[in-house]
Amino acid sequence: MTVGRTLLRSFLVVATLAGGLQATLADEWRTTSSLIGESKYGNDFQHYDYVNPDAPKGGTLNSVVLGTYDSFNPYIVQGSPAAGLVGFGGGLLYDTLMEQAADEGSTNHALIADAFKYPADYSSATYRIDPRAKWHDGQPITVDDVIWSFQVLKANSPQYSRYFENITDAVAISDREVEFHFNQKGNRELPQIVGDLAVLPKHWWEGTDANGKKRDITRPTLEPPLGSAAYKIASFKPGSEIVWQRVPDYWAAKLPVKIGRENFDTKRYTYILDDNAEWQAFTKGGLNDIKPENSSRRWATYYNFPAIKAGDVIKQEFKTTSPEPMQAFMLNQRRPQFQDRLVRAALTYPFDFETMNRTLFFGFNTRTSSYFQGTELASSGLPQGKELEILEPYRDKLPPELFTQEFKLPVYDSPQAERKYLKTAVDLFAKAGWVIKGGRMVSAKTGEPFKLEILGWNDTDQVISSPYIANLRKIGVDATLRLIDQTQYVNRVNNFDFDVIISQLGQSESPGNEQRDFWSSKAADKPGSRNYAGIKNPVVDALVDRIIFATDRADLVAATHALDRVLLWNFYVVPQYHRAVVWLAYWNKFGIPAKQPSYRGVDTDSWWIDLDKEKTLAAKYRGSN
Numbered sequence: 001m002t003v004g005r006t007l008l009r010s011f012l013v014v015a016t017l018a019g020g021l022q023a024t025l026a027d028e029w030r031t032t033s034s035l036i037g038e039s040k041y042g043n044d045f046q047h048y049d050y051v052n053p054d055a056p057k058g059g060t061l062n063s064v065v066l067g068t069y070d071s072f073n074p075y076i077v078q079g080s081p082a083a084g085l086v087g088f089g090g091g092l093l094y095d096t097l098m099e100q101a102a103d104e105g106s107t108n109h110a111l112i113a114d115a116f117k118y119p120a121d122y123s124s125a126t127y128r129i130d131p132r133a134k135w136h137d138g139q140p141i142t143v144d145d146v147i148w149s150f151q152v153l154k155a156n157s158p159q160y161s162r163y164f165e166n167i168t169d170a171v172a173i174s175d176r177e178v179e180f181h182f183n184q185k186g187n188r189e190l191p192q193i194v195g196d197l198a199v200l201p202k203h204w205w206e207g208t209d210a211n212g213k214k215r216d217i218t219r220p221t222l223e224p225p226l227g228s229a230a231y232k233i234a235s236f237k238p239g240s241e242i243v244w245q246r247v248p249d250y251w252a253a254k255l256p257v258k259i260g261r262e263n264f265d266t267k268r269y270t271y272i273l274d275d276n277a278e279w280q281a282f283t284k285g286g287l288n289d290i291k292p293e294n295s296s297r298r299w300a301t302y303y304n305f306p307a308i309k310a311g312d313v314i315k316q317e318f319k320t321t322s323p324e325p326m327q328a329f330m331l332n333q334r335r336p337q338f339q340d341r342l343v344r345a346a347l348t349y350p351f352d353f354e355t356m357n358r359t360l361f362f363g364f365n366t367r368t369s370s371y372f373q374g375t376e377l378a379s380s381g382l383p384q385g386k387e388l389e390i391l392e393p394y395r396d397k398l399p400p401e402l403f404t405q406e407f408k409l410p411v412y413d414s415p416q417a418e419r420k421y422l423k424t425a426v427d428l429f430a431k432a433g434w435v436i437k438g439g440r441m442v443s444a445k446t447g448e449p450f451k452l453e454i455l456g457w458n459d460t461d462q463v464i465s466s467p468y469i470a471n472l473r474k475i476g477v478d479a480t481l482r483l484i485d486q487t488q489y490v491n492r493v494n495n496f497d498f499d500v501i502i503s504q505l506g507q508s509e510s511p512g513n514e515q516r517d518f519w520s521s522k523a524a525d526k527p528g529s530r531n532y533a534g535i536k537n538p539v540v541d542a543l544v545d546r547i548i549f550a551t552d553r554a555d556l557v558a559a560t561h562a563l564d565r566v567l568l569w570n571f572y573v574v575p576q577y578h579r580a581v582v583w584l585a586y587w588n589k590f591g592i593p594a595k596q597p598s599y600r601g602v603d604t605d606s607w608w609i610d611l612d613k614e615k616t617l618a619a620k621y622r623g624s625n
Contacts (some may be wrong), residue, residue, distance in 0.1 A: 059609025
């Protein structure tokens with residue numbers, strides 16, 4: 001059970017990345033850029049090589065979403081955005097300056113901006129607006145829209161404010177060109193990440209609604225906003241349904257990144273309150289056409305209902321080459337019981353991955369042992385070479401084991417392993433001033449019991465947490481699980497109101513500015529950041545900057561190895577596991593390209609409705625599909 005695996009796969013393409021724009025191409029207009037070498041498509045990019053460029057348009061994609069929503073403004077902390085809207089990037093509604101490639105890591109292609117350039121010192125970037133770009137009301141997308149969007153998103157969006165921290169301003173230099181200025185030089189990522197800016201309609205947000213009330217970008221809203229992307233909101237029932245309609249005259253439909261994609265006329269999202277109801281909706285058909293599967297048990301044992309046996313529902317595994325996320329128990333150091341590294345280390349040992357994988361997950365999962373799993377960026381062995389050179393100045397501020405021992409997680413590979421590792425945990429607690437009295441882990445000084453509460457919101461959280469809690473209780477830790485509804489959960493996580501959560505931190509092959517949002521001291525105090533562990537470590541801050549200002553790929557790899565190792569040896573999280581595949585089950589109503597993008601694993605935007613298949617299903621399953 002990998003939490004949010006497929007969502008994460010989709011979401012990873014918006015989490016860019018650092019290091020590698022070619023200085024030799026400075027001041028040249030570029031329509032495609034990559035932070036890792038050159039894109040495979042080059043300057044004659046026509047369309048993605050995996051799509052069907054003649055894919056038919058039409059039909060409805062039905063989806064189910066857990067929880068509820070109360071806003072169409074995803075760029076603020078308040079409110080729960082509706083399906084189709086995201087807190088970073090443009091979602092279904094807004095195009096961005098450039099679009100992250102679906103089949104290559106750390107690569108951008110032209111969208112609202114038809115090209116960009118930057119000087120040799122990386123002190124700025126200039127983006128040129130495609131004159132064809134327009135809003136759904138027919139008005140052109142302008143340089144003013146871009147500048148206003150940059151200003152309001154940096155001021156109000158937690159994600160953009162950190163991601164664009166070193167972008168100081170945006171100025172018009174012509175009616176088509178906007179120049180972004182940076183407060184530092186040598187950050188090779190900055191020119192490209194500007195392309196991730198979602199462009200919002202200034203004239204709409206600064207206007208008034210049907211009642212004459214002035215709109216406010218800083219507040220939640222249930223008035224469907226004006227957009228520019230392939231879909232617009234057609235109808236909605238607050239909190240329970242939202243329907244998106246494809247825009248027939250979408251301005252970018254013939255651009256290379258869009259050809260053969262975004263083929264469904266309608267995308268309907270129905271909200272359901274729990275996992276079981278979602279599962280029942282899928283098996284019956286009609287509400288949910290494609291089910292990303294995260295449950296190992298369900299994947300192994302549940303897919304035997306009649307539609308599966310008849311071949312009307314297909315179960316398929318898609319391999320992916322993108323980096324694996326760090327899924328873990330996040331230990332919130334804002335809570336005093338987690339501020340001692342020895343305590344955090346102790347909490348690592350009761351997690352018995354091997355038994356869980358065998359008894360709960362059918363052997364599908366692999367233990368995660370790096371924050372950059374599945375890439376050359378993952379640390380291993382002992383630090384040496386350039387990495388050791390980077391770490392050496394911080395030796396007296398780092399755990400000494402970091403330099404002398406290979407980082408290894410406990411392996412429960414024998415009947416004796418549990419006794420061994422639980423004793424190790426008890427010994428570490430003792431070094432930190434905690435002892436077992438009367439079967440309870442208590443402070444040797446005050447007698448206060450050691451307590452932790454894992455906060456969750458679904459059945460998967462319970463399955464993952466229960467064995468861990470059982471082992472913690474064996475050493476006297478008062479460990480509990482509290483499940484709350486999704487809206488409460490999101491609000492509490494955004495405000496760091498938890499002891500422990502299960503979450504994921506996704507990486508790219510070219511880490512950069514987003515590392516500040518994960519690990520920096522500043523992010524630890526900013527609601528909505530992804531520094532769930534509350535890390536405030538000057539060495540980590542320095543290493544993040546070293547990554548951001550890496551001079552070349554080799555320097556980036558060495559700096560990332562160093563950061564990975566420091567994070568691991570500080571035991572900020574209890575790592576769990578990953579799978580290098582995407583699991584999907586879907587009703588057999590689609591046309592699907594024979595090839596899917598290996599980096600992302602699957603791109604359902606390249607699928608289309610096969611009308612003959614859909615009619616067959618409709619006749620066979622009353623009211624479905």
